[in-house]
Amino acid sequence: MYNETFLRRAIEISTQALDTPGTEPFGAVIVKDGKIVGEGINRSVMNHDPTSHGETEAIRDACRNLETVDLRGCDLYSSCEPCALCVAAMNIAGIAALYFAADMAQAGDAIADLPEAARFPVDVERLTHECGLAVADRIMPAEQHLDAEATKILHDWACHARSQA
Numbered sequence: 001m002y003n004e005t006f007l008r009r010a011i012e013i014s015t016q017a018l019d020t021p022g023t024e025p026f027g028a029v030i031v032k033d034g035k036i037v038g039e040g041i042n043r044s045v046m047n048h049d050p051t052s053h054g055e056t057e058a059i060r061d062a063c064r065n066l067e068t069v070d071l072r073g074c075d076l077y078s079s080c081e082p083c084a085l086c087v088a089a090m091n092i093a094g095i096a097a098l099y100f101a102a103d104m105a106q107a108g109d110a111i112a113d114l115p116e117a118a119r120f121p122v123d124v125e126r127l128t129h130e131c132g133l134a135v136a137d138r139i140m141p142a143e144q145h146l147d148a149e150a151t152k153i154l155h156d157w158a159c160h161a162r163s164q165a
């Protein structure tokens with residue numbers, strides 16, 4: 001259930017970018033049972049990590065704090081609508097619901113004309129397009145090789161995992 005306090009906290013985190021070099025103004029919090037269990041801000045440039053978005057950082061923080069990879073039952077509050085990378089991470093982690101402030105169009109209007117020196121650009125439209133397609137239909141060229149070798153390892157590992165379960 002939506003709680004404005006948590007969205008305000010996500011927005012407050014985003015303001016840290018105003019005086020923290022290497023961060024961008026995207027803040028997020030993860031909430032479980034009415035308590036914040038993880039927080040994040042975009043640290044892509046600071047961390048030399050293009051996947052360090054506010055939401056992915058909050059997910060990493062919550063998973064570390066709860067010592068789990070399972071965030072089912074947790075909600076994510078973000079100062080900005082998440083991109084496809086973060087939506088994927090949220091779905092993998094099992095996030096139950098999303099609450100956000102600025103939408104993609106509002107964020108795009110605010111930052112679209114910034115030069116590369118000012119921020120690492122994310123092509124949100126291409127990301128959304130690519131992530132929804134089968135590998136053969138994407139813009140990014142992709143080739144498959146050595147599938148039998150790799151698949152054998154998957155089978156061997158699954159066989160071992162089944163015997164331990």
Ligand SMILES: Nc1nc2[nH]cnc2c(=O)[nH]1
Binds near residue numbers: 055080083086122
């Ligand atoms: N929601 C969101 N949008 C972004 N666009 C670029 N970086 C980010 C981020 O960290 N969060």
